Amino acid sequence: MKAFIYRCRFVWFWGYISLLTYELLLKNPWVILGKEISQNPPLDTHSAPASAALHIGSFSVLGILASFAFLEKTEKTRTRYALWLVLYAGLTEAMQTTIPGRWASGEDVLFNIIGLVCGALIFLQIYRLLKDSPSETLYPIPA
DSSP states (O other), rough: HHHHHHHHHHHHHHHHHHHHHHHHHOSSEETTTTTTTEEEEEEOOOSSSHHHHHHHHHHHHHHHHHHHHHTTTTTTHHHHHHHHHHHHHHHHHGGGGTTTOOOHHHHHHHHHHHHHOOOOOOOOHHHHHHHHHHSSSOOOOOO
């Protein structure tokens, strides 16, 4: 099972980034795969705290998955992917200007980047704890 989790890390990363892009570019974010999930959304996503929480939370997951997926890559490659993800954080907001009823926000770009950094830091902390743990790890971490 651990080897399977480790081998699928790229599938999880690209699958999540695809789902995140799809969700960020919908006219109504409360529609999933063509079905409206809520007539009265449980969260007013136009309020600053809710928007911050959604963006930071979703991009933290992306930061964790990216850190896991590119763990074995060289520092130069990881830096390139990190810059690509920062660009992705801005491009998704810019693309929202082409969707009626949606708009881009500099604050959301900032929240996206904060989420990426938080996710990477969370992964780094978990990685260090597992690496230093005398017990068996969740997945085969390269030495």
